[in-house]
Amino acid sequence: MGLRNFTYLFYGFSAAWLVLAAYVGILAVRERKIKRDLKVLQRMIEDRERE
């Protein structure tokens, strides 16, 4: 019983951390999108200012 329950405990712990990792993942995706948009916009502004 002991060892089996430790396996389940491991699942439980991992579940908690997976949820938090998923949220960090969401933040990372958003960060990448922001950086990409920033680059595009800055290039657009430079192009327009040059004209």
Next chain:
Amino acid sequence: MIFLTGLAAVLLGRNLYVMLLRLPDEAMQGPIYRIIFFHVPSAWTAFTGFFAAMVASIIFLAKKDLRFDALAVSVTEVGLAFGAANLITGMIWGRIIWGIWWTWDPRLTSMLICWLLYLGYLMLRRAVEEPIERAKLSAVLSIFAFADVPVVFFSIKWWRTQHPQPVVWAGGSMDLAMWNMLFLNWVPLLLLGVVLVAVRMRQEEAERELAALRRRAHAL
């Protein structure tokens, strides 16, 4: 921020050691009960977040400073993440102890309802484009939502005392060492929460800069 993350990691490491090797097994449940040390502090962190969201919302309505709106959405999102962790660990715990994935345990049920409430908050924000209007409407919802939280918990607990069901955490008195561990594990989770909120707030600021840049680019 790195410091805080590092500190959280160290605390967690220490806690895990104590949790797994030092603390004794609980009489009825065996080793699995240790899930509680993440299950309960996640809930505490979530509600700290929701409370902070309400405060930030009130200050926003008073001062109309968009930074408080950024704070409100950040703490709400982080609160939702920890709330989800609480729900999922609760379900796993229930599955192992009782053999069922879900039970109308008063705390789990109330947490689910509050989680849906704040999910609604995020949905509302998606539906409004204009930043000040969005901030205003979400602030009102945040205040209503937090006012509802205690009522939800109270009413569901009462409902469940009339039809008792398996309880995920069989209350009663706990060994002092376990109580301490609960609080001790809350600290690293809170620290992590603060770090995530800071990251999220920076993203909000970046998005606002983006919006300004976008306006400028289209004006040229």
Next chain:
Amino acid sequence: MAFVRHILVVAWKDLHLELRTKEVINASLSFALVILLLFSFAFDPTAEQTREISGGLLWLVFAFAGTLIVNRSFSRELSNDCLDALIVSPVSGAALFLGKCLGNVTLLLAVELISLPVFGAFYNVPWTRQFCPLFLVLGLASWGLAIIGTMFSALTANLKLRELMLPVLVYPLMIPGLMAAIQLTTPLVAGQPLSGDLLGWLKLLVGFDVIFTALALALVETILVG
């Protein structure tokens, strides 16, 4: 008192409009009756089962019908800038809000009072025995529904996907009030008097109404005017 008069005027305006077009009351009444009927077909409950589910069934139906009613509350003022005119008028935001609430409660109570005899007939339930306490519960719970529903109707009036957002936001908030209503209605509809345990639920319902009425009145100007 001008405040009370304003409330009554706004309520009367909404009710008058509704009585002429009957769009909302037709929709919510048909919806309520159809669901009650369908349930009877789908589940064919025994007398014992009916007694257990009566509160839940009735209040689910009333909650959905109520959403239909409050949804139109502020959105009907959007065309021709009527909402702006109302906000600029000497009627205070609180009076406007309470007036609309009153109108919505009246409509909801009408739907409920028509649904009850139908329910009683199809499910064989002695709902008239405790009519006064039942009416009290109907009134209190409908008020709670109306307050939250009207508030969020004002909040979501300008949004795209308004029809979706309103239920999504309102139902979780409503749950304590709905639960109290369900716990109270089930025994009352079966003819049992209010006693002991049930009085606790009644107190919860009253507390719920008080908290959310106060909160709504405090925040309504923010929503309407900004």
